[in-house]
Amino acid sequence: MGEGSLCNLYGFPLGELTKQLEAIGEKPYRAQQLFDWLYVKKVHSFSEMSNLSKDLRETLSSSYSLFLPSIFKKEESQDGTIKLLLEMEDGAKVECVLMRYDYGNALCVSSEVGCSMACAFCASGLLRKERGLTAAEMVGQVMVMNALLEKEMERVSHVVVMGTGEPFDNYDEVMRFIRIINEQKGLAIGARHITVSTCGIIPGIQRYSEEGLQINLAISLHAPNDEIRAKLMPIARKYPLKDLMPAVKEYVEKSGRRVTFEYIMLRGVNDSLDCAAELVRLIGDTFGYVNLIPFNPVKEKPFERADRKVVEKFRDYLNNHGIKCTIRKEFGTDIDAACGQLRVKYERKSRQ
Numbered sequence: 001m002g003e004g005s006l007c008n009l010y011g012f013p014l015g016e017l018t019k020q021l022e023a024i025g026e027k028p029y030r031a032q033q034l035f036d037w038l039y040v041k042k043v044h045s046f047s048e049m050s051n052l053s054k055d056l057r058e059t060l061s062s063s064y065s066l067f068l069p070s071i072f073k074k075e076e077s078q079d080g081t082i083k084l085l086l087e088m089e090d091g092a093k094v095e096c097v098l099m100r101y102d103y104g105n106a107l108c109v110s111s112e113v114g115c116s117m118a119c120a121f122c123a124s125g126l127l128r129k130e131r132g133l134t135a136a137e138m139v140g141q142v143m144v145m146n147a148l149l150e151k152e153m154e155r156v157s158h159v160v161v162m163g164t165g166e167p168f169d170n171y172d173e174v175m176r177f178i179r180i181i182n183e184q185k186g187l188a189i190g191a192r193h194i195t196v197s198t199c200g201i202i203p204g205i206q207r208y209s210e211e212g213l214q215i216n217l218a219i220s221l222h223a224p225n226d227e228i229r230a231k232l233m234p235i236a237r238k239y240p241l242k243d244l245m246p247a248v249k250e251y252v253e254k255s256g257r258r259v260t261f262e263y264i265m266l267r268g269v270n271d272s273l274d275c276a277a278e279l280v281r282l283i284g285d286t287f288g289y290v291n292l293i294p295f296n297p298v299k300e301k302p303f304e305r306a307d308r309k310v311v312e313k314f315r316d317y318l319n320n321h322g323i324k325c326t327i328r329k330e331f332g333t334d335i336d337a338a339c340g341q342l343r344v345k346y347e348r349k350s351r352q
């Protein structure tokens, strides 16, 4: 950080913050006090941190900012889904979505501004990647949503890194983010309640298996072979299934965690029972679950969602052949719920 520029305090895991405070001669427990102010008492200024000395508060405010994203646009659905378009300090706009399940409130967090993966069915890739988000900007998405939920006495209990962006294209910041929200003395979102979804970046999967956290991994598969997959996902050319599947298997062996394979059901593209049979063979001994995703229509994209009956048959075929399979519950169909749609709508307007 250059002189004059402030580091965002929301971007530090507790361990790192402790070291920074020690470096300026403070006791380690000060970092815990700070975490408590930020994530438990949720104050927005150093002056409110009454158990810190005035000197320390001044030192902190000359080195750190407490910037949180602002709400640029908010959409709320009949089913309680909340979609936010947030504005970052540099004006970048980023989406996050809250989905209400029986087991808790899951926030879908974005990891990048735009995305360079260019999947054929996805609205996020309509706007190319501008930059990765910092850990602080990802924590900011959780903080802003928590502030909205506070009046209902609710909180974000689960996080899925499945918003705009490819998390393994921004690996370090995503992992910092996870360590921050996982911190027991802070937001305390359990590792088992955190999921990262990747389009299949193999070096990222390998690193993720070494993290030693009980976090979950989802792989966007979307096709049972490279021929179909490469038409949907350009990344399939760089990391074909013959390399991807062994990497997933190795992850499962190393981490002891099972993976979820995501599979968007696209009419006439990947929804046949032949595809289901091929998928059974492909997944084989990785023991992964399959989550079938109803396609969220994107008007710029030439795909249609598969018929419900076809999706159910596909699911039954997998379940009958030893692969655990569910159909993803849909949220917020009355708002722009598909990944990246809200942002595309506003960015296009503002560019015109």
Ligand code: SAH
Binding pocket: 117, 119, 121, 122, 123, 161, 162, 163, 164, 165, 166, 167, 197, 198, 199, 200, 218, 219, 220, 262, 264, 293, 294, 295, 296, 297, 298, 338, 339
């Ligand atoms: N880049 C990561 C995470 C972001 S995308 C990944 O590829 O996994 C999150 C999930 O939403 C992916 O499975 C993606 O393929 C899916 N998705 C993208 N556009 C969609 C759409 N229009 N309808 C349904 N799912 C979509």
